[in-house]
Amino acid sequence: MKLAKRMDIIPFQPIRIIVEEATRREKQGEKIIHLEIGRPDFDTPCHIKEAAMNAISEGKVHYTSNYGIPELRDVIAEKFKQDNGLVFDPSDEIIVTIGATEGIFLTMMALLDPEDEVIILTPSFPCYAQCAKMAQAIPVFVPLKQENDFEPVIADCIEKITSKTKMIVINTPHNPTGAVYSETILKELAQIAIDNDLFVLSDEIYEKNIYDGYKHFSIASLPGMHERTITLNGFSKSHCMTGWRLGYLASCRELIAGLIRIHQYVTVCATSFAQYGAVAALKGSQEDVEKMTGEFNRRRIMMVERLLDMPGLSVFKPKGAFYIFINVENLGMSSQDLSTYLLDEASIAVVPWGDMHIRISYANSYENLEKAMDNMEAALKKLDVNFL
Secondary structure (H helix, E strand, O other), rough: OOOHHHHOOOOOHHHHHHHHHHHHHHHHHOOEEEOOOOOOOOOOOOHHHHHHHHHHHHHOOOOOOOOOOOOHHHHHHHHHHHOOOOOOOOOOOOEEOEEEEEHHHHHHHHOOOOOOOOEEEOOOOOHHHHHHHHOOOEEEEEEOOHOOOOOHHHHHHHHHHHOOOEEEEEEEEOOOOOOOOOHHHHHHHHHHHHHHOOOOEOOOOOOOOOOOOOOOOHHOOOOOOOOOOEEEEEEOOOOOOHHOEEEEEOOOOHHHHHHHHHHHOOOOOOHHHHHHHHHHHHHOOOHHHHHHHHHHHHHHHHHHHHHHHHOOEEEOOOEEEEEEEEEOOOOOOOOHHHHHHHHHHHHHEOOEOOOOOEEEEOOHHHHHHHHHHHHHHHHOOOOOOOOO
């Protein structure tokens, strides 16, 4: 009995390996501070939960349209119009998905042929490359550099374009670095897409988590981009609904006509009563969203200040999302070894990213983050390196 050959190239996500190990240790009685997972520690706002519970009480528990309930598609269309300057027909240009990750999968499966190349700006959310591989396409990585605030260098992108290139993936605000792409950069990326007739997958899941006056721009709003862009978003990060598994995507009806056919065979529809909660999330007050972003910012400031005081770390101050991306090369150990060391010596779980970076999430309580920084600082002081 053997798995399909495709499974030889589909690994477990590193973050899930860390989560499982941290959970195992917790079951043995250790107290682990979770800095690895991108899960807001706040509860889902009450009016959202009440709307979902009311839907259950009212018997709204059956299959919905493959596209999602009309009420939700209507408010998503209004959200796109008001927040992003994008106009979509809610009847056939919006799909409610099982989290934003399903949206990535649908996009890759519907638009990519075997051997097509996909430009992925890296470091990146691992799902992009792995979903491309599942579609038998080829991920082509363009490195993002800290000296450029982790925004893409346009010449580097152009250099990777070949006759096989079919798509470019854009994620802003960015996971794992916390970069926020400027309108100027997005215009240049848009021109690359137009000049080379490329699809664009624009993952905007962290749209509401932006700091220091930076602004979010949707690349689909630029001239010539509406018909080639799939805009992806969701409720997990903005409204603390990670376990609800609700995302959404939008594009022109010609592209959506392909994506919906994958969706109907993979999941049929998103959970019915959860969708009614999502209607309340978008129609109701956004005060909770603003408060959460304010609290994330407070944590961000403290964490960056503490990390900058720790020798051997090169810290990028994030402009968005809720992660801090750290170059640990000067510590003289790999990111994997450091993450294991911090789990052993500091009881904190962080994510190794590549060979020389770790990602820390500040989606945890302020008090836990202060304790984590104390533990991390003490653990790093134990290392026998010549700069300490």
